[in-house]
Amino acid sequence: MPLTPQQIEALRALLDRLIPEDEFPGALAAGTDKFILQLLTHACAAETPIIAQSLTQLDAEAIARHDLPFGKLPIAAQDALIYELEHNRTATAWPTTFPANGFINRLIDLAAEGFYADPANGGNRDASSWRMIGYNPLLPVHPTAP
């Protein structure tokens, strides 16, 4: 079950706050959204329905508080809402099996996994996060191992 365009918009807006851009690229510039969408169609396909539902719920929370979907909120309101959900303070009813903080924590993990893993995973374009922190695997260009 793929995400709807609205759910993808909520996902991207959320990622943009979880790992924002500053003097270094953030999650969106690094392609972390695509990494997550890829994971949700393959290794984590079983999680897709509940994540999709939670992204809709994220918009519902934003609408309940500010009459706007999450992606349309000002940054400060987005951050405040993430903080509230991280502490399970909700204005709408979330599924008991996957409460708001479970959803936020899962997305925090997924975002970091994409953003800080090797670029071949697709969420760390040009190794931008590695350059930011001063990491390079220093693998020889011509490995001599058989």
Place this chain on the structure above:
Amino acid sequence: MSATASTYDVIIIGAGLGGGIAAGVLAEAGQRVLLLERGRDLRYRDIPGDHLRHHRLSLYGDNTTYDPTGHPRVFVDPQGRSRTVFPHEADYHNNALTVGGGARIWGMQAWRFHPDDFRMASRYGTPTGSSLADWPVSYADLAPFYERAEQEIGVAGDHAATDYAPRDRPFPLPPVPATPTGAWLARGAAKLGWNAFTPPLAVNTKPYLGRNACVQCRQCIGFACPTDARNGSHNTLLPRALATGRCTLITRAHVARVLTDASGRAYGVEYFAPTTPDSAQTERRKVHAATIILAGGAIETARLLLLSASAQHPLGLGNHSDHVGRHLQGHYYPVVSGLLPAGFENPNLGPGVSIATTQFNHGNPGIIGGAMLANDFVKLPIIFWRSHLPPDLPRWGLANKKAMRELYLRGIDLRGPVQEIPSPDSRVTLDAHIRDYFGLPVARLSGTTHPETIRTAEYIRARAEDWLRAAGAEHVWSSPMDLRLSASQHQAGTARLAADPRDGVTDPYGRVHGHDNLWVTDGSLNVTNGGFNPALTIMALAFRTATKIAAKS
């Protein structure tokens, strides 16, 4: 069912660390060896450098398993709830299942056990409910084989400083280079009056035995080495075995059972293998030999002994006194993290482990045993993010991102393999319901370590905190230990050595009691697992057992 003619003297099940050593020793002694390995013989390029799928962080898979779904296990948690688990999950208690075994991607710490690690019950007594016991083998018995392992596998170390156990011959390779963090920790240890030295690692610090030196990359533990400087049996004894022309290695060969006759003698094995080397189609085969060696690692060797039950041995081979699969142990690993002072010059080069203390392996007041403590391998960014950022930091947003760039090179942590106080209830049995790809019952892992282990682990955790604080770490944190089953990468103990058949599965040389020609050369033999990483001891025992078999034949 096709049958292979009995053209072999010895069949070895598992081409991992211990199996590879047995193959080398026996083929060089003139025996015709068949080595059956369920994994593949992976080249460097076959083992992906995926930071989310390797053997230290296997979130969505790992980088060696050839069939991620066909060989589950069942894990029973301390509350008694069971579930089916797959190789990349922590509760599977995996080691790499490939030619070379765990050592294909290991951290290379190559420690001898302490002499008192072989006599734990004599030194400390046996706590109620535990199966803490002495080995029927002493340090002195094993010392010549430790030396062989160090020389023939290639261990780098500081001979003079590594003095917690007597040793005759220097290491064949100079120790890994000193690091600024190591020097900083050494000053901390000196303040506390503790010993501290460069730990022994099975790595080519210079070219050795025809292979290149380590180039100090930053993608070490859990991955294949780009220069093949990571030493194990796969690049030493195994190629030596193959070079004799007397050793045949068959990969993707999954042994299903050991065949025994009415007298208990093992006469062959049954295994599944691809019909042709690259085929997806498998067939069942039988092969015969005069000697059979089990080397599948502590979980799979126990499973095979149980799967090989027969009319004469309804409880499984070597299981007349109900020890097969019991005493499953690994190491408890307290991890203490902290921050190096701001501005600390940290080149962050591999392998990374560069200083250790053996101050707390024994002699801790009111505590049974202890652990060696060492700093850790170069950290991947995602592992640092997951486990080594200060716990009071926000997990997201600009503050988190900023902390990653300011703190990544300031991360430091100490950890140590705490000697477990084994429990007979921590065990491998056969699951009654779940079957593997070939229809065989899978391993069921249940029980926990003995609670005494927690006391030792907490003591060691406090010492690691002392060390980081004395060194001047800016912030020091760690988490308390909980009671659970610990086997995993250091899995051991499931076919324990015992002089008396009532006390264990194998005799002091690793021969299965009651089965004259059936032997074990893997971590299953370890009665206790030392306060050190176990692989050098597994190798030394494999050298000793294989030498014994060669002398008998």
